[in-house]
Amino acid sequence: MMKTQSVSIPPRPSALMSSLRGLGYSPETALADMIDNCITAGAANIEIDLRWDRELPVVAILDDGKGMGEQTLVDAMCLGGEGPESARAPGDLGRFGMGMKTASLSQSRRLTVLTRLPGSAVHGLCLDVAVIARDGWVAEIPDPRPEHAFVTKLTKLRSGTLVLWEQLDELSGLTGLSKEAFYLRLEEIRSHLGMIFHRYIDGDASRIAIVLNGRAIKAWDPFQSDHPATQAMPSQRIRHAETSFTIQPYVLPHRDRFENETAYDAAGGPGGWGARQGFYVYRGKRLLVSGSWLGLGSSRTWTRDESSRLARIQIDLPTNMDREWRIDVRKSQARPPGVLRTRLTDIAARCRGAAREVFAFRGQGPRVRGARGEAHAVWLASASPRGIQYRINRDHPVISACRAAVGSQRPLDAVLSIIERSMPVERIWLDVSESEGAAVPELDTYEVVELSSQLVELGRMLPPSMSTDQRVETLLRNLPGDLTALRATLKQKIEETDG
Known part of the structure; x- marks a missing residue:
């Protein structure tokens, strides 16, 4: 039996590093990957420093987690680390053993990690893109340590880890920006992190505090759980x-x-x-x-x-x-x-x-034939072989009152049918789509007076057995928006008419 021969094909450091740096991280997704590591390390507080510098901004991420020993740090700086096949604890947010390296080096050309265990001294390693391209897969021990305020903060913590991104380049999208554009971008990063980690900041996960440039990041709940109408x-x-x-x-x-x-x-x-x-x-x-x-x-x-x-x-x-x-x-x-x-x-x-x-139906529920409250709905939806059909409710109290005033059902039904069949559904849908949900404009004073005068005329046609409040609610039930001013004016006018 012939022995299979093999040939060593080690990756070229410079080429592989260029590929890894182009994985498509944005600053916010890269920072999220860093925060994952902080959470896995059991941190309760995570502080990020990201200041504007047109030429050379520096990013620092400090946490008060359990820190790493020297060999653990070496393993963490190795590309691949604990791969996807490794069993992970429920609270371990790692995945491929690549995140800290690929995320950091997608934004910067130099990654420095300083860390300490309880009762031990601070130690660190540095990955530099230029050094790897020249010497292969090696990490350097930073000497002297980088000059940053968080280095001093780390020495005062019982344990923790500091990650520094130095030599940010064009891949980060944060270099060369004007000060105004930089801080607008910073707000986008803040919003993203508040969304990604909202359950950790203010939810059902283990609580953490994330601070960016001295300001706490607020959680954004996608499901608006506290809103009574959710x-x-x-x-x-x-x-x-x-x-x-x-x-x-x-x-x-x-x-x-x-x-x-x-x-x-x-x-x-x-x-x-x-x-x-x-x-x-x-x-x-x-x-x-x-x-x-x-x-x-x-x-x-x-x-x-x-x-x-x-x-x-x-x-x-x-x-x-x-x-x-x-x-x-x-x-x-x-x-x-x-x-x-x-x-x-x-x-x-x-x-x-x-x-x-x-x-x-603006949160009021669909109005369908046979449904509870149908009598007070202006529009009814009913299924047919041609799809959903919308019709004006002929049994609405105001429609019934108008029919009685006209003295004949046929003319009024003809007018309603013309309105139903000429409704510009496509144009309405297009306008709603283009206006991000069709907000209802607030009524100004003139519109309140004009509409209330028109509604008073309809109110006179309603059965005299109805109270003033019942008439007002019947006339306004299906109108959208804030009706506080209109409701008060209409009630006053109806009472004056009745008097």
């Missing part, structure tokens, strides 16, 4: 590959249910409502995917559209399902296993349908 649909536990995960769909409130535009915009999250719809995939309570339909769909693949903008679905994965969900090295993408696609599609379709009703 609908939590039934959660499900799904078993797969000898383990299981949970899925929880939510339908968020309509724009009209937020107290003001600022609150509504904040609930939309980074990128806005359109970008943030869909699945939110968590791994160990750390957010991986922040709004995506994951390539799912029924007759066709779903896209981000206006009717589903209020649908958000939480998937909680354990850390041992990485292979099945094909988690990528940046921990920013996940793809569901093929055997689960049908079930996930069914769950998402129900959530999208419920979100569509809230979006279309």
Whole structure:
């Protein structure tokens, strides 16, 4: 039997390093990878320093976690470290053993790590792109230590780790910016981290505090759990590959249910409502995917559209399902296993349908024939072979009163039919899409007076047995927006008329 011969083919350091630096990290995804390591190390406090310097900004990340011994640090600086096949604890947010190196060197050309265990001295190692290209896969012991305020802070901690990114270049997207542009970019980073780690900052995970340039990062809850109009649909536990995960769909409130535009915009999250719809995939309570339909769909693949903008679905994965969900090295993408696609599609379709009703009926619920409260709905929706048909409710108290005043049903029905069949549905849909949800304009004083005068005339036609408050609520029930001023003016005018 012939012996198989082998040939050594070590990677060329400069070429491989250039490839690893081009994995597509942004500053925020790279910093998120650093925070993962801090959480895995049991840190309670994480401090990031990122100051503007047109020529040479430096990034520093300091945590008060358990720190590393000398050999552990050597292993951590080795590309590959603990690979994806290694068993990981539930709180270990690592994946490929590449994150700290690839994330750091995607932004900078020099990575320095200083660390200490309880009761030990600070020690460190440095990876320099130029040194690796010249000497191969070696790390240097930094001497002297870098000059940064966090170095002194580390020496005063019982234990912890400091990561420094030096020599940031064009890959980071942070060099060469004007001061104003730099700090605008910093706000985007702040928002991203508040979204990715919201369950750690203010949620059901082990609590951590993240501070960026002296200011605490605030959590952003994608599901607006504290809002009374948020609908939590039934959660499900799904078993797969000898383990299981949970899925929880939510339908968020309509724009009209937020107290003001600022609150509504904040609930939309980074990128806005359109970008943030869909699945939110968590791994160990750390957010991986922040709004995506994951390539799912029924007759066709779903896209981000206006009717589903209020649908958000939480998937909680354990850390041992990485292979099945094909988690990528940046921990920013996940793809569901093929055997689960049908079930996930069914769950998402129900959530999208419920979100569509809230979006279309401004959170008041759909008005369908036979439904409770139908008598007070102006518009009714009914299914037909040609799809959903919308008709004006002929039994609405105001319509009934107008019919009685006209003395004949046919002329009024003819007018209503013309309105129904000439409704510019396509134009309305286009306008809503282009205006990010069609906010209802506030009524000014002139409009309040004019509309109240018109409604008083209708109020006179309502049955005399109805009280003033009943008339006002009947006339205003389906009108959107803040009606406080209109309600008060209308009530006053009706009382004056009755008097």
